[in-house]
Amino acid sequence: MTIERTLGLIKPDGLERGKQGLIIDRILQNGFKILAMKQIRLTKAQAEGFYAEHAARPFFGSLCSYMTSGQIIAMTLEKENAIADWRKLMGATNPEKADAGTIRKDFAVDMEKNSVHGSDSPASAGREVPHFFSNLEF
Ligand code: UDP
Ligand code: MG
Numbered sequence: 001m002t003i004e005r006t007l008g009l010i011k012p013d014g015l016e017r018g019k020q021g022l023i024i025d026r027i028l029q030n031g032f033k034i035l036a037m038k039q040i041r042l043t044k045a046q047a048e049g050f051y052a053e054h055a056a057r058p059f060f061g062s063l064c065s066y067m068t069s070g071q072i073i074a075m076t077l078e079k080e081n082a083i084a085d086w087r088k089l090m091g092a093t094n095p096e097k098a099d100a101g102t103i104r105k106d107f108a109v110d111m112e113k114n115s116v117h118g119s120d121s122p123a124s125a126g127r128e129v130p131h132f133f134s135n136l137e138f
Contacts, residue, residue: 004082005035007128009117012070015039019107020073023116026103027077030089035076036133042068050131059112066112074132083125086118 008027010020027034042050047067054060077086091102095114098105108114119125 001080003078003080004122004125005076005078005129006083006086006119006125007117007132008032008075008077008086010073010075011113011115011117012066012072013109013113014107014115015071015073017107019115023103023107024073026089027075027086030085032077032079032082032086035078036137037073037075038132039071039073041071044068050128063112076129076133076138083119083122087120090116090118 010023014020014023024034044064047064048055051060051063051067054063079085089103091098091104091108093104093114094111095104095108098108103116104114107116119128
């Protein structure tokens with residue numbers, strides 16, 4: 001397996017309820033290195049650009065207003081097989097369907113306010129990491 005980098009976000013519901021420490025601890029305990037991390041509030045344009053692949057979906061407007069409703073934490077995560085392993089640690093999009101022990105199962109509020117984001121493929125990670133971090137930050 002190769003060392004990969006992926007984008008992790010802790011979404012506004014995670015910070016609002018003070019879960020960011022517990023989520024970051026799980027990331028570290030599962031062998032990820034946090035290469036870069038910042039707490040920011042997205043503008044509407046940034047949220048719409050980040051989720052452009054979902055622009056035609058019925059949940060797009062609500063998702064973008066939720067993602068700009070408070071601060072988020074953005075992280076570049078690195079380990080072997082980081083992209084798939086971070087998705088596995090996050091759990092399914094719908095927390096009701098997420099496996100036991102996953103972050104979404106344990107922390108998410110609902111299908112939208114599901115606490116974390118992770119790139120879903122090498123192509124997505126290649127696009128999403130630079131959305132938040134320039135190479136100068138590594
Ligand atoms: N989402 C939603 N309703 C849906 C599907 C998705 O509110 O029916 C939100 C949810 O916050 C999700 C994000 O849109 O995490 C992106 O959707 P995607 O299908 O890419 O899920 P993910 O990759 O985050 O598991
Ligand atoms: Mg996705």
